[in-house]
Amino acid sequence: MSFPPSPTESIDWSNVGFKVRPVNGHVSCTYTLSSGQWTEPEFVTDPFLRIHAMAPGLNYGQQCYEGLKALRNPDDKSIHIFRPDANAKRMQYSAKFVAMPEVPVEVFEKAVNLAVARNAEFVPPHASGASMYIRPLMFGSSAQLGLNPPEEYTFLVFVLPTGVYHGVHPVDCLVLEDFDRAAPHGTGSAKVGGNYAPVLIHSEAARAAGYGITLHLDSKERKYVDEFSTSGFLAIKYGKQEGEKTKLIVADSNNVIKSITSNSVQQIARDFGWEVEVRQIDFEKEIKEFDEVMAAGTAAALVPIKSITRKSTGTEVKFAYGDNNPEGVMKLLTALKGIQSGVNEDKHNWRKQVVEA
Ligand code: COI
Numbered sequence: 001m002s003f004p005p006s007p008t009e010s011i012d013w014s015n016v017g018f019k020v021r022p023v024n025g026h027v028s029c030t031y032t033l034s035s036g037q038w039t040e041p042e043f044v045t046d047p048f049l050r051i052h053a054m055a056p057g058l059n060y061g062q063q064c065y066e067g068l069k070a071l072r073n074p075d076d077k078s079i080h081i082f083r084p085d086a087n088a089k090r091m092q093y094s095a096k097f098v099a100m101p102e103v104p105v106e107v108f109e110k111a112v113n114l115a116v117a118r119n120a121e122f123v124p125p126h127a128s129g130a131s132m133y134i135r136p137l138m139f140g141s142s143a144q145l146g147l148n149p150p151e152e153y154t155f156l157v158f159v160l161p162t163g164v165y166h167g168v169h170p171v172d173c174l175v176l177e178d179f180d181r182a183a184p185h186g187t188g189s190a191k192v193g194g195n196y197a198p199v200l201i202h203s204e205a206a207r208a209a210g211y212g213i214t215l216h217l218d219s220k221e222r223k224y225v226d227e228f229s230t231s232g233f234l235a236i237k238y239g240k241q242e243g244e245k246t247k248l249i250v251a252d253s254n255n256v257i258k259s260i261t262s263n264s265v266q267q268i269a270r271d272f273g274w275e276v277e278v279r280q281i282d283f284e285k286e287i288k289e290f291d292e293v294m295a296a297g298t299a300a301a302l303v304p305i306k307s308i309t310r311k312s313t314g315t316e317v318k319f320a321y322g323d324n325n326p327e328g329v330m331k332l333l334t335a336l337k338g339i340q341s342g343v344n345e346d347k348h349n350w351r352k353q354v355v356e357a
Helices: 084-097 105-117 197-208 260-272 283-289 329-340
Strands: 026-032 042-044 063-065 068-072 079-082 131-140 152-162 171-175 213-217 225-228 232-237 247-251 275-279 292-297 301-310 315-318 351-353
Touching (some): 026 105, 063 084, 079 105, 084 105, 084 260, 105 152, 171 292, 213 301, 225 247, 232 260, 260 275, 260 292, 260 301, 260 329, 292 329, 301 329
Parallel strands (some): 171 213, 247 275
Antiparallel strands (some): 026 152, 063 131, 068 079, 068 131, 079 351, 225 232, 232 292, 292 301, 301 315
16 A cells, blocks of 8 residues: 555544544653663554553653644645654753653654654645644653652653644633743743643633633743743734835743744744844733734644733733734745645755655
């Protein structure tokens, strides 16, 4: 049989959603301090793990994770993974924060390729606009009571066919004010679970109040934009005068996760001839000056933000719906998806073709 197989007919590709579904299996590797190396990536069919309940990954939050995507080309006959080397490096960065060994880039890429290749029928058809979400994760996995690094670490790669996380329509955003996501010199820039679970109680309350996404300001001064709970913050200012360029402004801070989607969109904006500024954004001073705001992440792709509300200051800003202006968020999103799915030229060499494994 030729590779890759066609998309399975067992899934309604017009309604993929963002949820866990059964697939063929995942990839697993282990590392021990005594061997100093990772085992060969192995394909495992059982999605359930057998680990000791005293593993630091379960008790002390010693874990980190990644998110990346695989997509089919327009003829559905090849599959590419978007920027796996960038995710591999970010996982190395996160692992250091929680005293875990690095997964070498080659091991990461081999494991991701294996996971996608053996589940290739679950990579959505190109025409669906959906993709395969790839979730690498790592955790301290041998039993350990004391608060010191354990002997063994497990690195896994799971895959799931998905649509986009926040849907495709603009969402209302609430600034979270009762809770600080990241301490000034803390772990905010690492993709560790401990940055996500504490947000849940607040993002669920916001959702119940009608806000589809939540935003964090810096925790020291509550002045500068950090990031959305699920994704990076980017804004657009249109060039309004003759000769004035469109500007993409990206919130930068030591406490945000370096979004690979945001980084890609910055490059795309430069390729359009836009100006790109990566810098602190003073929320109260600047938020009203933006024409469009978007959230950028692997799961989210680019989500236009409809409004931002900050209750303590009575600030409520409404933005142009991104899909009303073909020159704003929608132009970036179309270009990004075009590159990821083989419609546009991949001039920055971001895609890696999946090979049979
Ligand atoms: C991703 O976009 O890949 C993430 O890890 C965010 C997560 C909350 C779904």
